[in-house]
Amino acid sequence: VLLNFLTKPVNEVRGVAFLENDEFKYLGDEFPIENLDEIPFPYTEKELKENIKILYYESTRGCPFSCSYCLSSIDKGVRYWSLERVKEDLSKFIDSGVELVKFVDRTFNLRKDRYLGIWSHLLENYRENITFHFEINANIFDDEVIEFLKTVPEGYFQFEIGVQSINKDTMNSINRRNLLERLEKNIKAISKNIHLHVDLIAGLPHDTYETFKDSFNYVYNLDAEMIQLGFLKILNGTKISREIEEYDYKYMEFPPYEILSNSFISYGELVKLKNLEKMLDYYYNSEKFKHSVNYIIKNNYSTPFEFFEDVAEYYRKNNLLTVGHKIVSIFNHLMKFYNNKNFEGKEIFIEYLKLDYLMLGKPGSYPEWFESKKDKERYNEIIISKNYTSSREAYKKTEFEKFNYNVLENIDGEIEILFNYMPKKVELEVVSEKK
Incomplete structure (x- = not known):
């Protein structure tokens, strides 16, 4: 619409309301762009070189699913940029200094030949210090995909997986289908070289405070790196926005339109979940x-x-x-x-x-x-044996500690550990242990 608006008189542009001779005119909705390759690459060369840490990108528009709370459920069908065009765009990101590229595709892994083609291109053109984030449906991964993901360098891919709820009545109500056993199997099978975010939504229909506990515990036991606890938003045009009276929704009538209560969960219970969300960020997501x-x-x-x-x-x-x-x-x-x-x-x-x-x-x-039990003389001996350029550098990049319990094997016994502080991670070296 915006492109047309720049090249046509307003009275020839669909999707725009205007006045003509003091009369209101509307030519009807604009038709979606069928050939998405016509849309220019969204970033200029200058923007790619400005050391922006996060950039957003889409390779599809639309969603085949009909989740009742989501605006994407209004779209009919899915449109795709061509695979060659996507590869060309991604090469620009890889050649730039951007650190994180977040795909905003509603469900990235719809067509296996296509998404494996994109991932293969990224592997063939791998560079360090860049991460690609994808929203995926883990229900539909098969063994071939799981095996492929084992080849991905650590930190290169990041997945966001929407579980939302495991309550069957809730899933039926929101038009969502989770194959829980398969979902758990696939998520646990995804190699730990891929950072996993798993989503939950509080306040969905038929989900009480008690049933939400089950969803939380299910997701926690998936052992993902992050659990994103969100709260239902009533968005105009969605199916759930037509169920306000049926489920007695009370919600903010201004952005972010978040719910305050419904007939299944009270305001006080949602406040408790809000407090819990903060603890989740402190003691899990961190x-x-x-x-x-x-x-x-x-x-x-x-x-x-x-x-x-x-x-x-x-x-x-x-x-x-x-x-x-x-x-x-x-x-x-x-x-x-x-x-x-x-x-x-x-x-x-x-x-x-x-x-x-x-x-x-x-x-x-x-x-x-914290009562340190390390032997400082022993620490010094270890430092000397490591051939650092200087003792100052060695002490700066390491720490040594004795534990009265074997915290690495979770058994009784003493253990001494040298902590090596690498640029991106901490490496542990067991110096000695007594069982």
């Missing part, structure tokens, strides 16, 4: 508490949801939800939470918390609960 939180859940809770619900309530009672926290404070609050609950096994928990803290990078200072 990937900074893998060992300590896993220990807490395994030894003190029946389900992951119970832990996040519990720690969110602790933050609420102590007025910690409305203030910002540095990462050290978030560690300290987890220690205080553990003490407040009077859980057993505190000595072992602290060892896991120490491990997580040292995984952050070279500590500038230690929290009061």
